[in-house]
Amino acid sequence: MISIKNVNKSFGAHHVLTDVSLEVPKSNVVALIGPSGAGKSTLIRTINALEPIDNGEITVDGISIHDKKTDINKARLNIGFVFQSFNLFPFLTALENVTISPMKVKGLSKEAAEKRGKELLISLGLGDKFDAYPSRLSGGQQQRVAIARALAMDPQVMLFDEPTSALDPEMVTEVLDAIRKLAKDGMTMVVVTHEMGFAKEICDEIVFMAEGKIVERAAPDKFFTNPDTQRAQDFLSKVLNH
Amino acid sequence: MIYDWSVIPRNMDVFIDGAIKTLEISLLAILIAIPIGVIFGLGRVSKNKIIRLIASIYVEVIRGVPLLVLLMWIYFVLGQYFKLGSYWGAINALAIFAGAFIAEIVRTGIQAVPKGQMEAARSLGMSHTKAMTHIILPQAFRRVLPPLASQFIMLIKDSSLVSVIAATDLTLNAKNLVATSFRSIEVWTFVALIYFIMTFSLSLIIRYFEKRLLKSEA
Numbered sequence: 001m002i003s004i005k006n007v008n009k010s011f012g013a014h015h016v017l018t019d020v021s022l023e024v025p026k027s028n029v030v031a032l033i034g035p036s037g038a039g040k041s042t043l044i045r046t047i048n049a050l051e052p053i054d055n056g057e058i059t060v061d062g063i064s065i066h067d068k069k070t071d072i073n074k075a076r077l078n079i080g081f082v083f084q085s086f087n088l089f090p091f092l093t094a095l096e097n098v099t100i101s102p103m104k105v106k107g108l109s110k111e112a113a114e115k116r117g118k119e120l121l122i123s124l125g126l127g128d129k130f131d132a133y134p135s136r137l138s139g140g141q142q143q144r145v146a147i148a149r150a151l152a153m154d155p156q157v158m159l160f161d162e163p164t165s166a167l168d169p170e171m172v173t174e175v176l177d178a179i180r181k182l183a184k185d186g187m188t189m190v191v192v193t194h195e196m197g198f199a200k201e202i203c204d205e206i207v208f209m210a211e212g213k214i215v216e217r218a219a220p221d222k223f224f225t226n227p228d229t230q231r232a233q234d235f236l237s238k239v240l241n242h
Numbered sequence: 243m244i245y246d247w248s249v250i251p252r253n254m255d256v257f258i259d260g261a262i263k264t265l266e267i268s269l270l271a272i273l274i275a276i277p278i279g280v281i282f283g284l285g286r287v288s289k290n291k292i293i294r295l296i297a298s299i300y301v302e303v304i305r306g307v308p309l310l311v312l313l314m315w316i317y318f319v320l321g322q323y324f325k326l327g328s329y330w331g332a333i334n335a336l337a338i339f340a341g342a343f344i345a346e347i348v349r350t351g352i353q354a355v356p357k358g359q360m361e362a363a364r365s366l367g368m369s370h371t372k373a374m375t376h377i378i379l380p381q382a383f384r385r386v387l388p389p390l391a392s393q394f395i396m397l398i399k400d401s402s403l404v405s406v407i408a409a410t411d412l413t414l415n416a417k418n419l420v421a422t423s424f425r426s427i428e429v430w431t432f433v434a435l436i437y438f439i440m441t442f443s444l445s446l447i448i449r450y451f452e453k454r455l456l457k458s459e460a
Contacts, residue, residue: 048365050361050364050365073364073367073368073369074367076364076365076366076367077367079365080365081362081365083358083361083362085358087356087358087359087361087362088362089359089362089363089377089381090381091380091381091384100366100376100377101363101366101367101368104368104372104376105366105367105368105372106367146362149366150365150366153366153367
């Protein structure tokens with residue numbers, strides 16, 4: 001579903017992604033983990049071309065994302081993206097946040113967009129928040145609205161860039177539950193996360209990055225109990241022993 | 243010095259006529275200045291270098307020329323080539339002048355919207371134009387209401403300069419009245435009061451809209 005081939009990217013002299021290749025089959029969930037500055041966020045942002053690449057190729061559902069001939073607006077309809085800082089539209093209600101793109105981009109009628117939007121918000125436990133503005137919602141609620149907003153475009157792929165990092169601890173669970181549910185429904189997902197327990201539980205594969213490179217790829221059980229590389233062992237000993 | 247305030251009620255029609263002309267010129271100038279300001283404000287943040295350059299030149303040149311000189315220039319120089327007349331000459335000069343300042347206000351408003359808003363809109367499949375129209379500009383507009391209000395008030399006051407190209411307005415009517423009645427103190431005091439009433443009413447109206455707009459997000 002997602003195919004990343006030999007992607008390189010640098011900011012000036014600083015190499016943020018070095019020869020990164022990764023395949024994510026349909027319905028698989030991949031966690032990107034690693035120390036900060038490893039290039040995880042940059043990598044996930046290249047998958048929907050929020051971040052340009054220097055060379056290499058990324059395809060999603062067979063469509064080459066960084067090809068100049070590709071209509072990127074159309075390609076992005078297939079790729080939901082959830083940000084660390086939610087990025088909800090503050091002047092729109094929760095429901096309007098979810099319906100604006102289906103209406104303005106897909107040309108859905110207000111009725112159709114609202115019907116679908118309400119279904120999504122209800123399924124994410126936000127049935128009583130249709131008319132609430134983002135400033136009136138908790139972080140966890142805002143992030144669930146952001147997930148509903150992305151799902152409203154009916155994407156085949158969902159990308160999560162540290163979806164729980166900006167949340168108070170007690171709100172992490174509700175957002176992880178929402179992602180867990182998507183995994184169960186067979187959504188193809190890439191998640192940048194620091195929630196190791198969560199990664200272990202729902203992911204099909206762990207991709208460990210450091211210094212702009214993929215250092216290790218493994219099944220969760222293997223990775224968390226017996227990683228091959230010293231770099232991954234060092235990282236795990238730091239994040240798991242506290 | 244003996245004041246004779248009776249000159250005011252006796253010539254009320256002259257004041258009212260002048261005030262209406264001033265409001266008319268200001269309103270038309272604002273209506274033209276807003277699209278100019280939005281277009282050039284967008285131009286200032288465009289990805290296209292040439293568009294950015296053109297917008298910058300417009301803003302810098304107009305900001306750097308006194309309104310009085312701009313009025314004269316448009317009336318006498320452009321007037322050679324286009325049939326403007328003092329009325330439309332005055333409106334266009336005011337609009338072009340205010341447009342440059344509104345462009346700067348629009349630019350700062352757009353740049354004050356967090357980058358994540360554009361990214362979120364784009365990641366939902368919106369084109370750059372759609373994201374600007376539906377997501378960025380509505381937020382920029384809310385942010386720039388106060389400076390925009392100041393700009394409108396300034397424009398009403400600046401419109402008093404149009405009398406130099408013989409466009410009829412409150413100030414020109416007052417000048418003529420002083421010339422015939424010799425009651426400069428009374429007339430100019432009353433004119434100042436009328437300008438203040440017009441600008442202060444506008445202030446109140448804009449404040450009301452601002453409150454209504456912002457209430458929803460508080």
